[in-house]
Amino acid sequence: MTQLELAREGTVSKEMRLVAQEEGVDEEFVRQGVAAGTIVIPANKNHQIGRFCGVGKGLRIKVNANIGTSPDYGDMETELEKLRVAVEFKADTVMDLSTGGDLGAIRRAILRESPIPLGTVPIYQAGIEAIERREAIVKMTADDLFSVIEEQAEEGVDFMTVHCGVTRSAIERLRRQGRVTDVVSRGGAFLLGWMVHNEQENPLYEQYDRLLEIARRFDVTLSLGDGLRPGSLADATDRAQVEELLILGELVERAWEAGVQVMVEGPGHLPLDQVAANVQLEKSLCKGAPFYVLGPLVTDIAAGYDHICGAIGGAIAAVAGADFLCYVTPSEHLGLPNPDEVKEGVIASRIAAHAADIVKGVKGAWEWDQKMSQARKSLDWEEQVRLCLDPDKARRLHYQHETSGTACSMCGDYCAMELVARFLGTAPEKC
Amino acid sequence: MTQLELAREGTVSKEMRLVAQEEGVDEEFVRQGVAAGTIVIPANKNHQIGRFCGVGKGLRIKVNANIGTSPDYGDMETELEKLRVAVEFKADTVMDLSTGGDLGAIRRAILRESPIPLGTVPIYQAGIEAIERREAIVKMTADDLFSVIEEQAEEGVDFMTVHCGVTRSAIERLRRQGRVTDVVSRGGAFLLGWMVHNEQENPLYEQYDRLLEIARRFDVTLSLGDGLRPGSLADATDRAQVEELLILGELVERAWEAGVQVMVEGPGHLPLDQVAANVQLEKSLCKGAPFYVLGPLVTDIAAGYDHICGAIGGAIAAVAGADFLCYVTPSEHLGLPNPDEVKEGVIASRIAAHAADIVKGVKGAWEWDQKMSQARKSLDWEEQVRLCLDPDKARRLHYQHETSGTACSMCGDYCAMELVARFLGTAPEKC
Numbered sequence: 001m002t003q004l005e006l007a008r009e010g011t012v013s014k015e016m017r018l019v020a021q022e023e024g025v026d027e028e029f030v031r032q033g034v035a036a037g038t039i040v041i042p043a044n045k046n047h048q049i050g051r052f053c054g055v056g057k058g059l060r061i062k063v064n065a066n067i068g069t070s071p072d073y074g075d076m077e078t079e080l081e082k083l084r085v086a087v088e089f090k091a092d093t094v095m096d097l098s099t100g101g102d103l104g105a106i107r108r109a110i111l112r113e114s115p116i117p118l119g120t121v122p123i124y125q126a127g128i129e130a131i132e133r134r135e136a137i138v139k140m141t142a143d144d145l146f147s148v149i150e151e152q153a154e155e156g157v158d159f160m161t162v163h164c165g166v167t168r169s170a171i172e173r174l175r176r177q178g179r180v181t182d183v184v185s186r187g188g189a190f191l192l193g194w195m196v197h198n199e200q201e202n203p204l205y206e207q208y209d210r211l212l213e214i215a216r217r218f219d220v221t222l223s224l225g226d227g228l229r230p231g232s233l234a235d236a237t238d239r240a241q242v243e244e245l246l247i248l249g250e251l252v253e254r255a256w257e258a259g260v261q262v263m264v265e266g267p268g269h270l271p272l273d274q275v276a277a278n279v280q281l282e283k284s285l286c287k288g289a290p291f292y293v294l295g296p297l298v299t300d301i302a303a304g305y306d307h308i309c310g311a312i313g314g315a316i317a318a319v320a321g322a323d324f325l326c327y328v329t330p331s332e333h334l335g336l337p338n339p340d341e342v343k344e345g346v347i348a349s350r351i352a353a354h355a356a357d358i359v360k361g362v363k364g365a366w367e368w369d370q371k372m373s374q375a376r377k378s379l380d381w382e383e384q385v386r387l388c389l390d391p392d393k394a395r396r397l398h399y400q401h402e403t404s405g406t407a408c409s410m411c412g413d414y415c416a417m418e419l420v421a422r423f424l425g426t427a428p429e430k431c
Numbered sequence: 432m433t434q435l436e437l438a439r440e441g442t443v444s445k446e447m448r449l450v451a452q453e454e455g456v457d458e459e460f461v462r463q464g465v466a467a468g469t470i471v472i473p474a475n476k477n478h479q480i481g482r483f484c485g486v487g488k489g490l491r492i493k494v495n496a497n498i499g500t501s502p503d504y505g506d507m508e509t510e511l512e513k514l515r516v517a518v519e520f521k522a523d524t525v526m527d528l529s530t531g532g533d534l535g536a537i538r539r540a541i542l543r544e545s546p547i548p549l550g551t552v553p554i555y556q557a558g559i560e561a562i563e564r565r566e567a568i569v570k571m572t573a574d575d576l577f578s579v580i581e582e583q584a585e586e587g588v589d590f591m592t593v594h595c596g597v598t599r600s601a602i603e604r605l606r607r608q609g610r611v612t613d614v615v616s617r618g619g620a621f622l623l624g625w626m627v628h629n630e631q632e633n634p635l636y637e638q639y640d641r642l643l644e645i646a647r648r649f650d651v652t653l654s655l656g657d658g659l660r661p662g663s664l665a666d667a668t669d670r671a672q673v674e675e676l677l678i679l680g681e682l683v684e685r686a687w688e689a690g691v692q693v694m695v696e697g698p699g700h701l702p703l704d705q706v707a708a709n710v711q712l713e714k715s716l717c718k719g720a721p722f723y724v725l726g727p728l729v730t731d732i733a734a735g736y737d738h739i740c741g742a743i744g745g746a747i748a749a750v751a752g753a754d755f756l757c758y759v760t761p762s763e764h765l766g767l768p769n770p771d772e773v774k775e776g777v778i779a780s781r782i783a784a785h786a787a788d789i790v791k792g793v794k795g796a797w798e799w800d801q802k803m804s805q806a807r808k809s810l811d812w813e814e815q816v817r818l819c820l821d822p823d824k825a826r827r828l829h830y831q832h833e834t835s836g837t838a839c840s841m842c843g844d845y846c847a848m849e850l851v852a853r854f855l856g857t858a859p860e861k862c
Contacts, residue, residue: 070840070841070842070843070845071835071843071844071845072832072833072834072835072840072843073832073833073840099842099843099845100843124845127845128845137850175855180801180804180805180808181804181807181808181848182808182848182851182852182855183847183851184847184848185847186842186845186846186847186850188847189845189847189850189851189854190845190850192850192851192854192855193850193851193853193854196854196855197854231804231807231847232800232801232803232804232807233789233797233800233801233804234800234801234804235804271786271789271790272746272747272750272786272787272789272790273750273790298746298786298789299782299785299786299789299800300800300801300803300804300807301785301799301800301803301818301819301820302782302785302819302820303803303815303819303825303828304819304820304821304824304825304828305778305779305782305820305821305824307739308738308739308742308778308779308782309782309786311739311742311743312742312743312746312747312782312783312786315703315729315743316703316743316747319703319704330824330828331828331841332841333807333815333839333841334825334828334829334839334841335828335829335830335831335832335834335839335840335841336832336839336840336841338831341828347736347739348736348739351730351733351736351739351740351743352743354730354732354733355702355703355729355730355740355743356703358664358702358703358729358730359702359703359704366664368732369663369664369665369730369731369732370611370663370664370665370731372663372731372732372734373611373612373662373663373664373665373666373731374611376612376662376663376731376764377611377612377613384734384764387732388732388733388734388735389732389733389735389736390735390736393735393736393761394734394735394765397734397735397761397762397765397766397772398765398766399766400766400769401503401504401766401767402503402504403503403766404502404503408764408765408766408767409501409503409504409766409767410501410762410763410764410765410766410767411501411530411617412501412502412503412530412531413502414501414502414530414555414558414559414617414620414621415617416614416615416616416617416619416620416662417612417613417615419568419620419621419623419624420613420614420620420623420624421613422624423620423623423624423627423628424606424613424623424627
């Protein structure tokens with residue numbers, strides 16, 4: 001049985017119990033959320049997970065880091081290093097988006113090493129194998145695609161992005177819409193090319209029950225991909241995007257009927273004032289299924305610093321109800337990230353997630369800030385460093401300039417904390 | 432006459448004309464905003480400014496970079512380098528917050544070199560000179576303080592932070608409030624110490640007319656400082672903060688009566704869902720005077736990455752109506768920034784400002800993103816790099832991994848842009 005089925009019959013599974021412990025919430029709260037579909041616990045029956053992760057309503061906002069090779073860069077060692085970095089800086093999940101090298105070997109190595117849930121986009125492997133074996137993506141068969149999905153599910157992949165909503169009707173809406181950047185989803189582009197060339201419906205849509213059967217067997221959480229997500233502010237919240245979301249909403253209900261855990265993916269590029277509306281739309285059209293957003297990026301012009309741009313959009317989305325933030329790295333729009341950029345991306349998303357956790361009253365979030373502020377007030381630098389997201393960087397920045405007293409080099413002897421403590425007589429021990 | 436007085440009598444000054452040109456708005460729009468007090472143009476009569484800057488309603492969101500020495504770090508050369516970096520990455524103004532070395536010499540050098548408006552916090556110099564000459568900040572006299580203000584005004588400082596709202600009544604509210612981090616404003620701490628020790632009212636409040644007379648004479652824009660701003664989320668929007676804002680609102684009106692340009696400073700540390708409320712409160716209590724926010728920081732725990740945290744808060748504040756973002760650097764809470772961190776801070780704030788400009792319909796903002804997206808669609812890398820905030824970094828990230836085709840190393844041959852252009856027949860020339 002899947003987590004969804006267990007929850008429905010009233011069972012609190014080990015996974016639900018561990019998620020509840022980790023979040024500091026009631027087991028019954030988690031069980032009810034999983035049963036209702038507002039919480040998913042990506043946990044393939046064949047994957048040994050060290051740190052389970054619940055995604056959804058009432059839980060801490062989660063962060064995903066994309067890793068994986070491209071045809072131009074990356075190898076197994078580099079990707080395992082990215083995995084290590086992502087885990088160290090507390091990504092909650094990783095996705096292996098490899099498209100270069102031995103895809104199966106890289107994925108299996110990541111699965112073995114990863115203590116956190118792993119996601120994939122099976123159409124990548126299916127498309128690339130079609131190029132290798134049949135000379136073109138468009139020569140891929142539906143069976144090719146489903147056999148890759150089954151292979152990855154059997155190996156233990158915990159969640160899979162499947163672009164089931166890139167249907168012929170959605171592509172037709174896209175054509176009538178007209179866009180600046182058309183389709184920017186790689187998986188969406190693979191499918192669109194296949195469908196247009198073969199004049200056939202998307203096999204992930206047409207044979208959705210087949211997909212559900214595989215997902216149910218291994219308890220793979222489906223992440224319904226937004227192949228038609230906007231790739232520029234100009235294309236945001238347009239008819240093609242919303243058409244696809246309407247379809248995904250229907251597919252969410254079919255997944256629930258089949259006992260399959262499911263979440264929904266969202267943009268992408270959105271003007272800041274459209275972020276909350278996109279979250280509300282998903283929650284409404286998809287009946288509260290967890291929402292997994294990429295960024296969102298609130299401007300198109302921040303390449304080199306898109307992790308910052310994504311943190312702005314991510315924080316706003318999370319406060320509005322998004323549950324799961326896919327990080328964006330400084331390399332976005334420019335190239336494949338290296339391990340340093342993976343780190344930057346994870347930290348930026350974690351700041352966004354935490355800013356939202358505070359507002360949402362997530363257990364422990366406020367207390368963390370309170371502790372930091374108390375350490376700041378008492379000029380306890382070791383405690384401040386310890387409480388940071390990146391203690392090594394905080395230590396380096398603090399100690400890079402010598403100081404004459406107990407304050408930092410920003411103010412030296414003119415530290416407001418010290419002055420005021422003295423004048424108001426509120427001096428903590430260290431002052 | 433000040434810009435405010437000129438605008439009121441119906442004159443469009445050279446400064447108003449240049450601001451209007453720069454913004455692509457009507458001269459009369461700028462004049463009316465200056466006359467109404469909703470726009471300020473910091474421009475001391477004695478400062479040769481190369482790039483004028485209008486701050487306020489209907490204009491592009493502006494970004495300030497704080498530079499300046501501390502007793503522990505920085506010297507004239509380093510600060511001039513920070514100025515150069517801030518200007519290169521398009522800060523709209525800089526503030527010299529020096530508290531170490533020869534304060535006058537550093538300020539005058541920055542004034543000479545700076546093509547953009549310069550702000551200061553005169554209480555720093557006054558307090559430090561009191562320590563040097565009279566052995567303690569508390570021995571500073573009101574005349575000492577006003578003579579520093581006059582000296583800096585005469586030299587050409589364009590705007591000055593003056594913590595006029597740290598009154599005895601506000602300190603009393605602070606005592607009754609109780610806080611985690613008491614007072615974190617350095618200028619606020621200097622004044623509070625002086626007031627508590629001497630049992631006297633804040634001279635900047637008590638002799639506000641004297642301040643207005645000096646400001647009017649040189650057309651120094653007053654930036655009414657928030658000495659009691661919250662230094663932690665726990666202290667956000669508390670009674671001490673709001674008491675000070677009530678006082679600042681009254682002082683805004685007195686400045687306008689005296690023909691003096693004025694803006695108001697704001698937090699600081701705020702939970703994300705309090706940011707918009709703080710902007711609305713300022714706009715309401717201060718009758719639409721421009722709002723100049725520090726960050727705001729939406730969590731206390733992001734030291735090392737507070738520029739990202741400040742970008743989140745800044746974007747939300749700007750969309751809500753804040754006009755002017757003071758940057759925060761990665762060194763915030765840890766030490767004085769070096770030039771690299773100044774650059775990081777400016778860019779993060781500019782992303783926040785631009786994300787808001789798009790939403791606010793600022794002229795040219797949307798078009799910039801549109802151009803970038805078109806360059807992206809056509810895989811025109813040189814144009815993409817040119818349109819970035821930091822072309823050198825974008826170029827480095829793009830070219831750090833070799834690519835086999837025209838796409839970037841993220842997707843290589845599987846670039847969605849290329850695939851879709853081919854399949855949909857929308858290929859731009861480069862594809």
